[in-house]
Amino acid sequence: MKNWPLLGSVTVLLVAGCQSTVSNQQSTETVPEPELEDNDPIEDEELNDQSEEEGTSGPEEVIDEESEEPEYMYEINDVLWTVEPLEDVESNVVLATFDDAPDTYSLEIAETLKEHDVSAIFFVNGHFLETEEEKELLREIHSMGFEIGNHTMTHQDLKLLSEEEQREEIVEVNNLVEEITGERPRFFRAPFGSNTDYSRELVAEEEMTLMNWTYGYDWESEYQNAASLADIMVTSEFLQDGANLLMHDRQWTNEALTDIINGIRAEDYEFVDPALIK
Numbered sequence: 001m002k003n004w005p006l007l008g009s010v011t012v013l014l015v016a017g018c019q020s021t022v023s024n025q026q027s028t029e030t031v032p033e034p035e036l037e038d039n040d041p042i043e044d045e046e047l048n049d050q051s052e053e054e055g056t057s058g059p060e061e062v063i064d065e066e067s068e069e070p071e072y073m074y075e076i077n078d079v080l081w082t083v084e085p086l087e088d089v090e091s092n093v094v095l096a097t098f099d100d101a102p103d104t105y106s107l108e109i110a111e112t113l114k115e116h117d118v119s120a121i122f123f124v125n126g127h128f129l130e131t132e133e134e135k136e137l138l139r140e141i142h143s144m145g146f147e148i149g150n151h152t153m154t155h156q157d158l159k160l161l162s163e164e165e166q167r168e169e170i171v172e173v174n175n176l177v178e179e180i181t182g183e184r185p186r187f188f189r190a191p192f193g194s195n196t197d198y199s200r201e202l203v204a205e206e207e208m209t210l211m212n213w214t215y216g217y218d219w220e221s222e223y224q225n226a227a228s229l230a231d232i233m234v235t236s237e238f239l240q241d242g243a244n245l246l247m248h249d250r251q252w253t254n255e256a257l258t259d260i261i262n263g264i265r266a267e268d269y270e271f272v273d274p275a276l277i278k
């Protein structure tokens with residue numbers, strides 16, 4: 001029996017019958033209506049796959065499609081949700097993730113991350129991608145080099161939905177993100193970490209990697225201010241090799257971010273590039 005990385009004082013639901021899943025109830029508090037800054041329109045970069053190289057000297061003929069397999073160095077542990085080395089690379093890494101994006105603070109969060117050269121995944125909800133302004137916002141975050149993950153269309157508990165509804169919640173986000181950014185999400189995180197056998201199958205079918213997280217605090221009332229959030233994110237006993245950090249598009253998270261980054265680096269951890277994760 002493994003030790004679960006239970007999160008602080010989070011409400012922990014042990015989900016009976018669901019394969020080794022520890023779900024942590026995220027708050028569902030309402031966030032004020034997003035007021036989007038006006039975004040400069042960015043040229044929509046078309047991703048062309050037409051880079052076939054003729055006449056390569058390899059033994060096998062390469063026929064269309066990208067021939068370059070990305071070289072992954074890490075994978076997500078599907079029980080603990082940690083980031084683990086696939087080969088002989090640094091293990092003292094952590095993964096930064098931001099859920100319920102792109103709402104009010106995602107762009108500022110992305111800018112702060114960029115300023116500190118930190119890679120991250122933004123897990124997006126389709127209901128934040130309805131207007132042209134919202135789509136432009138996502139395009140901008142994506143063009144800054146951030147990984148866009150799937151967090152479902154409307155942030156419902158998948159366990160309460162029919163298979164057909166789960167399919168819509170998941171596949172529609174992939175279609176939407178691909179339409180906006182030219183790239184399909186590679187990572188999936190269920191709202192509340194609540195997965196079903198069917199959603200797991202579907203996520204695999206969509207060739208995504210599923211993950212929950214190992215720790216996070218920004219939805220708990222005592223950490224809804226920058227100072228205490230920055231402190232707990234760095235002093236948490238769950239800050240360990242491969243930690244999968246859950247944060248949200250929230251004001252206090254945005255305000256605490258620089259301190260969180262500096263604090264975690266001072267503890268000798270580096271932020272992993274999601275592009276290196278299988």
Ligand SMILES: [Zn+2]
Binds near residue numbers: 026
């Ligand atoms: Zn969420």
